[in-house]
Amino acid sequence: MATFRLQSPDIPVKLPEGLSEEKLLAFSPFNNWLRTLSNSLSLQRRSPAHPFHTDPYALRSIAIQSFDLFGTAPHQRLGFLKLTAEVSNGAGEKLPGSVFLRGPSVAMLVMLVPDDDDDDRYALLTVQPRIPAGSLAFAELPAGMVDEGGSFAGTAAQEIREELGLEIPAAELRCLSDMAAEGVAADEGDESLPTAMYPSAGGCDEHIPIYVHERRVPREQLKEWTGKLTGLREHGERITLKLVKMKDLWREGGRDAKCLAALALWEGLRREGKL
Structure with a gap:
């Protein structure tokens, strides 16, 4: 060496x-x-x-x-x-x-709301092979690594387009991680870590800010999402979409740290009237 x-x-x-x-x-x-x-x-x-x-x-x-x-x-x-x-x-x-x-990544909580019921929300999960987890069908929030020089919001918008087939401008995404950190006073011992979720801080530097986007859609369109095949095949992505009721997200996405963190942030911000 x-x-x-x-x-x-x-x-x-x-x-x-x-x-x-x-x-x-x-x-x-x-x-x-x-x-x-x-x-x-x-x-x-x-x-x-x-x-x-x-x-x-x-x-x-x-x-x-x-x-x-x-x-x-x-x-x-x-x-x-x-x-x-x-x-x-x-x-x-x-x-x-x-x-x-490995550097930072981003995760996206994308919710679809049927146009006939404001309280009936659905979250979009991706189901894909995750060889490090030993799985060929791992259910998780859409996510992606941030390329050199890329922005978090821009990466999130790009991943939504590639994995979900949705065109969402970066400006329309809201960062749940940043919103949760607003008003938290820093003390003299503040280490100035990124405002993000660390899924494995004991061994990895990866940190993941979590974004959210909510979109109203015709109810009949919801059926088109579940089972839809997406992803960049040239990058080895084999993604199937899964639509999950928000009330069941904690269970359906229970193996995915990004999903559980997003749900906790979303529910906490709603309780405080920030969403």
Whole structure:
């Protein structure tokens, strides 16, 4: 493995064969993770009330273990990164530091309301193969990774078009995550994490802001959605749509963290009269 030193913080970074320093430092998820972690570590010293203030932890080194490239040569880019970070204090106590970096994603709660009943809402789920979960029919909210330089709302609108076949301008999407965070006062220990849901914070940097869109449709059109085949076949997507009554969403989407988080945000905002 090759090794180089970061400038800030001044620590060694080990690289596996095939990954250059330049490609790593151009990978936004790595830079965002390092910046966020460095900010959180700095709070230990600045805040006497921090639980680690008397013996603060520090990032000592990083070892990149493996990586995946997206795209085809010569335009390949980093997609996923697995690393270990040594984070320890003066007493030699270490924090778990196995990290899978993949960057942010977005999720969309799309509700269809029959034009003859304002209280009869349906949510659209996608059913598709999810090999990491060992499933060929995983029911979940529509979602997608945010590309380099892309916006959250723009990605959400694009995924809705590709996965659901609906044209929804980004400006018509509302971010439930941002709405829930409004009015929450920050304290001196605020780590400035993104306003989003973290589905696996113990091992992965992925964070997912959740958007919502509600659309009125003729009741007879609802039947056209369930079982509809969608997705980009050239990207390996094999998606079937499933229409679920909102009152049953907690059960039908119970394996999907995005779905449960979206439902909790939507119900909480409705109770406060913000939706």
